[in-house]
Structures are given as C-alpha cells and as structure tokens.
Amino acid sequence: MGGDHAPAAVVAAVAEASLRGGVGQGVNFLLVGDEIAMTEALFELDHNSERIQLYHAPTVIGMGERAQVALEARSDASIVQACALVQAGEADALVSAGHPGAAVLAATRHFGLVGGLGRAALASVYPTPRVRGEAEDPFSLILDVGASLRARPEELLGFGLMGSAYARIVSRNERPRVALLSNSRESTMGTPEVVQAHALLSRHEAIHFYGNIEGHEIPRGLADVVVCEGFVGDVAIKILEGVSEAAFDLARAAYHERMAWRMGLKLLSGGLQKIKQLTDFEAYGGAPLLGLEKVVILCHPRSGRRAVGNALRLAIKNVRAELPAAIAEALDTGLSQG
Amino acid sequence: MSELMVRHIYRWDLDKTYLRTDFDTLRDLIRTALQTPEEKVNVPGVVTLLKELTHQNDGSRALVTFISGSPSQMRPKLERKFELDGIRPDVFILKPTLQNILKGRFRAVRGQVGYKLDSLLRVREGGPSAPETLFGDDAEQDAFIYSLYADLAGGKVDRDGLFEILDRAGVYSTTRASILERYARMRIDGNVGRIFIHLDRHSAPGRFWVYGPRVVPITNYFQAALVLYADESLTLEPVLRVAAGMMREHGYGVVELANSFQDLIRRRHLGAEAIERLSQDARGSEAVGGLPAGFVERLLGRVRALAPRGGGGATRGWEGPPDYVGVLEADRRLRETIEAEPGLFGRRQ
Structure with missing residues (x-):
C-alpha cells in the first residue's frame, strides 16, 4: 500500500x-496496508465487498528509505506482508x-527464481508507431529497467529469452524481434558484456535477434524486445518518459x-x-518483474487509480496465461541451448 | 395460524431486494414484464433467510409484507413466483401504475416516496404492534422512505416536518393528504428497528450513513443474517443455513462469504461481543449440511487479519434524525450536475 x-x-482501483x-x-x-485507512476509503466507494479482503499491515516503506535496511527493520511493512501472503x-x-x-527486493526474497537464470528482470513497455503480434500491441518491451544494476552476458541472453516468451504470450507475437541496447549498431562496440551478449544472442536458435540498436531507435519500434542491463534500462526509460512529458508541457505552455x-x-x-494516451504511463498499468515463480507487477510510484487498475488487469492476464511457467520453460530450454 | 401472537414484522421490497430484476433500460423492462414466474430469479440467500425468519416458534409467528413498485398487472405472475418459492406473504401490495397513467399522475409513476410511505402507513394501521425489520435496495429511495417511516413511528418527525418533506419530494397533494391523515392516527411505538439495504448496484456504503447506524447496507443476505444474529433475532444455525444455501444454489465460495463477514466487521456492524458469541456458539453447534469443515474458523480468521481495534478507528459519529429535506436537496443537486470532461488543455469550453 x-x-x-x-x-x-x-x-x-x-x-x-x-x-x-x-x-x-x-x-x-x-x-x-493500514486497515483503518483502507476501510475509510472503501466506505465512500462503489465496490463489491464479496470480492475484497483487507489485511492489516501497519507500516509502509517510504520512498526516501534504503530498501535493504528498511526491509530488514520492518517485517510488518505492507510489501513484506503482501509478499508473504502471495x-x-x-x-x-x-x-x-x-x-x-x-518491492523488487522483497519479491525476489520471497518468490523463487525460475529457469536457473539467477536474476529477475523488470520489463517496461514503450509506445512505438509499429504494432506487433495478433494483439496489435503498439509497444516495445524493454528489460531490465532496474531490477538490478548490472547483468552478465548470459543474463542478458536470459532477458532475451524471457522477453521473447512474454511477447509471445501477452502480445501473441509468435516471432518477436529481440535487440540489444548499445551505443552503436556495430557488434564489436560497447562494453565487454554487451559484445559477448551480442555473440550469445545472435547465435541462439530460440531468439529472433535483430542486432544492436541505439537509444534513439527504441521509439521507432525497430525491435519488439529490447535487452539491456538494469542501470542502462532505468536511465533510458526515464529519459523517454521525460521527453514525452516535456513535449506536452511545451504544448500546454504554447497554448x-x-x-x-x-x-x-x-x-x-x-x-x-x-498521442498523449499512447505515451501516458497510466495506460500501461505497470512493469512485470519477470523470472520469478509468481506474477509481480510494479507500478510507477506516481500511479493513480487508472494506472493501478491497468496493472491489476495485466496481473490477472499474466496469471491466467500462466506466465511464470511459460518463462521457466523458455529459460530451461533456451539456456541449455545457449 | 392468524390467532398466534405476532412476534415480529418483516417488511420487504420486491425488485432488486427479493428478485433479481433488471429495469435499467427499456429492453430490461420488457424482458422483466414477459418473464414467466419460473424464469424469475431470486437474490441469493433471500428465500432461505425469509423462511428462517418466519419459522414458527414458541406459539408465535412472524408477519411478512411486500410493498413493491411493480405494476399491479404483475400480481398473478408474482404470486405464482412466491408459491414456487414456498413463501406466503401476509400482505402484498403492488403499485397502481396504470391508474396513475390514466389520471395523468406521471410523477407518481416514477416516484416512490408517496406511494411507499402511504402503503407502509396503511399496512401498519391495520396490523398488529410488533418489532419491525425492513428490507429494501439501493436502486431507488428505499433507505430514505424506510428511515422516514421509522422516524415517524418513533415520534422523531412531526407533522410540519413531514409536510415539508413530502412537499419537497414532489408527492401529489392527494397522496400527501392521505399520508398526513394516516400519520395523525399512527401508533408512536418506536417499533421499527433494523433497515437492510441490499446493494444491488454496489453503491458506496457511505452513501447511506446519513441515515445512521440503523440502516445496514448489505451486499448479500448472509450479511443480513449475521447482523440479525448480532441483534439476537436469529441463532447461529439459521445463519449457517443461509450460507450453505448460497454455496449450494448460487455458487458462492468460502472466500466470498468470509469477505462479506469481514466487511461487516470493518463497518462496525458486527462488534466484539457478537464475534465472541459466534465463536462460542460455533463450538456447540451442529454441523450444517453443505458447509465445508472449519467454515466458522475461516470466518474468524478474517477478524485476525484486521487492525487491532483498541484505540484506532473510532466509531463514526452520527446524530439523528436525518435532515430529510437536506437529503432530497442534495439528491436533486446531484442529478442536475453535469460534469464537463476535462479537455487536453484544461476544462472543456
């Protein structure tokens, strides 16, 4: 909460x-969360009480707190209690x-990792002019956008496998194009991890590898799945979000x-x-944390009712599609080939 | 049977309270009118609860009245439906819709305040004195009408106050005169107790707080049974039979029932004393067929999931009687308010 x-x-929501x-x-x-506060809020809202249960957790981890320290100090925090219930x-x-x-730390501590990858990845979507798959999704999937800072080449390969599996299930895109985010299209450019990851991704049979792409190519939608380490992904997605918001602020000022x-x-x-609807983060719902035995969706902390509602819808869809099992299978077969 | 002492009177609305009726669109209305008695569907748990409430006991009986806004032409079908359900209402009043249309009283076709209040007072006039429990829904103005009726019976609203309320509610002068006459003859005994409002539209419970804690919004009849248990109007077994019926006949699961139980605790309709009594009664009660083992324990588990109640979350304050004129005024304002959707660059011009 x-x-x-x-x-x-x-x-x-x-x-x-x-x-x-x-x-x-x-x-x-x-x-x-805090039961009294949740009860008061529900009291004033139309809802079906048969479908809602409340569980009291007296504290919340604040945005300014250090995650690891706070989690260790407060087992009664809502995120810890929620993970325990799941x-x-x-x-x-x-x-x-x-x-x-x-949330990432609590989820990875409570839920097992699937497929022997040893790392979860936070996947975010970004709108592009190109639609993809049977679901005609106008989004590229970018992972990792901050579940961890760094990633080894094999882990970047695992992200590619997980992203492909997700695109197949959620976008119903049978052959998603996977790209590696780098500072150049050249396979020999970038950090040693990126160069090695390129080699692993390009020769993997289960991955339809597009090659390296640069940051400015993400919004063009050249790839359906963009793979990168968490630090880079987090910075990239925030820049992309900021640019969209700034464009509308400028239009509003001009008006x-x-x-x-x-x-x-x-x-x-x-x-x-x-365009605003397409670039509005509230429309996507949230970012799935892939690679865990349970479905986990993280919303932007600024999320309002609509964003949380869409995140709930995404979570339901992923549970019904048995996403963790599908990702585990993709990793099991994919990593053994790699 | 009629010679038996009346121990309690249960007054019911029909559509959306007893029957699952859709009349939000013209198509729904036509479909409802054409439904056969066999096709009509009950609200889950209502028939079991009604039978448990009217079950003969110690040489006394409970009286059941239905006052419905459905047109009187529906009587044969609805009476047949009651017969199929094994329910025998002592009084069954339907609205003279056709008469209202022919007389050009179009406000009365749609309005419920005048018709229902007049009917409630009329039925009360000719009936015995006993505690009353009322059942309505959130589709129209049941909470308003029932609360006003309860406050009239409790001597909380005087003649002038009633006149103003009826005037503001747009009640025709002939109906208003009838209500005022009946009110003048009314027994002031404060016999009207609980008012249950079935949340057919899942309205926010807070919408009904204006009427005070006497009005209990309920999502289903398991909740009504639990509150009646807390009021000591029902023992535990009938409550469990309502739950079992809902599971058996309407596909309810333990989770939905446990959530309903927790909802009542959160809204303070089930207090610590009732929960403690339920826990004790469950130990001594016989197993009710159709309920899974440990059903009551599952319910009680939902209590433990809530915040400790000492200190925090004080009971909401309420001072009655409600400002009925204020409620009507607020309702009118709400209907008149047309909210403009904000455009991309601010409010729509």
Missing part, C-alpha cells in the same frame, strides 16, 4: 476492479505502487502563450490526445 497516491488510488466483468471476472482482491498461496499475484527497490498557437493546437487536439 505504498505510492504517492496511496491508499486512495490503490483502493479506488481495486473497488472499481471488484465491479468489473471481463478480464477481472471472478477475481478476488486482497488489499494489504508466498503462502493466499493470492496469485502481487501488484505494488510502492518503493520499487523494496496559453499566443492566440494563433492556441488555434493551431485546438485543430491538432484530437491527434495530440491520441
């Missing part, structure tokens, strides 16, 4: 999901909008500046609205 807008946004049919049909929700089989998936580092610009923007507003 962390996040900038918790508990209100999280409780509102769950209340809304409890009323929904479709993807959420028949799903029960377990809210973990581990005990009380729930099938974990969705968190709280401290991302603490109030001159009448002619206002008229121009009015004429373009339909198209701009579509």
